[in-house]
Amino acid sequence: MTTNSAETDAPSADLHIHTTASDGLLTIDELPEVADKAGIDTVAVTDHDRIHPELATPVSTKGAVTIIRGIELRVSAGDQRLDLLGYAVRRTDSLIELTTSIQQNRKKRGAAMVDAVESYLDISLDIDIRKGLGRPDIARAIDESDAPYDYSDAFSEVIGSENPCYIQRDIPSFDTGAGVLADACSVIGLAHPFRYPDPAAALKRAEKLDAVERYYPYSGQNADRADPVVIEDVATNADLLLIGGSDAHNRTVGITGPPPADFEPFATRVS
Structure with missing residues (x-):
């Protein structure tokens, strides 16, 4: 995995992408083209509660792009639901059993x-x-x-969660989900901390993980309250990697992501 940045603030990778294996529009075959268009050469496929069936190894290449096999797993932290990102996923029995359910x-x-x-x-x-x-x-x-x-x-x-047609689904506890991912992944991180009702409580949970999503395209009220300094302080105190990505559900990737200084430590862990 190499960095591709003419300036230090440019993303080196997009570590949060959804495909047609869950609720995105991109296929694996389209990733090299869209990544090249975005000026990045590393992406992570983090489909919801599922390992992409077309990715045979934790890290692979397709064309000129490095693809990290990942997952986004929703868990219950009691008072709120959180999303955990797992990277360089291995197909362990416990993870297959959990995701199948x-x-x-x-x-x-x-x-x-x-x-x-x-x-x-x-x-x-x-x-x-x-x-x-x-x-x-x-x-x-x-x-x-x-x-x-x-x-x-x-x-x-x-x-939406407050609307007439919303139905809540069953999810594992934070401890169960994090434990299963710890056995299967090289890196586990908390996704988009400022999308949760209680970001402070979510970030407290992140201290038990390997990483936290620092780079994320928040919108609306979430963008108004998003404070990267808070995330950076938590990461420094808990020795967490700073990760991030576009959370793409369409065909546009590379909107945001970790710059070289934050990407390289992550790349070392998953390579």
Whole structure:
């Protein structure tokens, strides 16, 4: 893995990307082209609660891009739900067992949400009830239907956590999820700390991990309260790696990510 930066603040990598294996639009075959367009040569595929089936090893290359096999695992911290990022994932028995159970629940929950949306909006959605199904898939289907909601409106008015068609899914505890990832991954980090109801409590949990997502494209109220200095202080005190990425669910990657000074220590851990 090499850095690709003409200036120290430019991203060396995008360590948070979703594909069609969960609720993104990118395929593995498209990664070299979009990464080259973004000016980066390293990406991490972090699909929701699932290891990408087309990535055979923890770290691989395709064309000119290095691909780190990762995962984004949602866990319960009691008072709030958090997302953990695992990198250079190995297919351990415990991780396969956990993700298989989660995917079964995701599929069941997805089908129930589709039924709820169709009943609530009196429409029929063109959507495949499959492994990896997530709310972005349902939001895109709503956007493409005859309903008077675009992708953003679907989240804010129909399937968001406070909306009539939202259904909560089953997830492992923080300790269970972190323990399984610790056995399977070279690096575990906390994703987007300022997206949670209680960022301070989330960052306290991060102290038990290897890394924290410092570089992230927050928006709205989350952007207003996001304070990178707070993350950097936690990382310094707990000796955490600083990671980050675009959280791409579309075909645009490299919006943000760790610059060389923060990427190189991470790259050493996963190579």
